[in-house]
Amino acid sequence: MARDRPGPVVNSMRVLGLIVATSGVITLLTWLMRDEVILGWAEGNPSAQEILAQGGIEQLRDSPIVPGFVALAVVAFVGFAALAVVLASFFLGGHGWTRLVLTATAGVGVLVGAVCLDAHLPTIFVVLSALIIIEGLVLSYFLWHRETTAYLREV
Numbered sequence: 656m657a658r659d660r661p662g663p664v665v666n667s668m669r670v671l672g673l674i675v676a677t678s679g680v681i682t683l684l685t686w687l688m689r690d691e692v693i694l695g696w697a698e699g700n701p702s703a704q705e706i707l708a709q710g711g712i713e714q715l716r717d718s719p720i721v722p723g724f725v726a727l728a729v730v731a732f733v734g735f736a737a738l739a740v741v742l743a744s745f746f747l748g749g750h751g752w753t754r755l756v757l758t759a760t761a762g763v764g765v766l767v768g769a770v771c772l773d774a775h776l777p778t779i780f781v782v783l784s785a786l787i788i789i790e791g792l793v794l795s796y797f798l799w800h801r802e803t804t805a806y807l808r809e810v
Contacts (some may be wrong), residue, residue: 660747664806669756674764674790675739678732681783685728688777688802689751690716692724695775714784735760749810761791761798 687691687716690712697703697715707715717722738760746753765788771784 661802663800682732
């Protein structure tokens with residue numbers, strides 16, 4: 656019979672799922688709002704501003720200086736979602752090292768979210784970045800809760 660998991664362990668996995676879902680929404684919005692993302696990126700780039708002034712968004716979109724934001728977002732999301740599934744499995748199996756890796760992953764998410772807050776992105780990305788920061792902090796709280804520590808020591 657499987658042992659019961661304490662609330663903080665269950666909640667940490669719920670928050671991890673929310674982070675993956677939020678990341679999926681960000682990836683989808685990157686595709687749907689790719690022109691706005693390109694314009695936000697171009698705001699701090701003199702070369703991009705020159706191309707934009709000469710030929711508009713169409714010419715900028717086709718320019719080789721523009722990163723492939725959609726491809727990057729999809730690859731990052733797929734890699735992160737796969738990592739989250741694997742780490743969650745090991746974590747629920749009682750492997751204590753996954754708590755450190757999940758905490759580091761949440762920390763990276765907080766840092767990326769903080770960078771995105773000041774990256775001239777559309778407002779929805781700023782809101783979702785703030786949400787990722789909050790979710791990462793909540794995940795870390797649940798990962799290091801006393802009951803979580805006791806759960807990991809029982810194995």
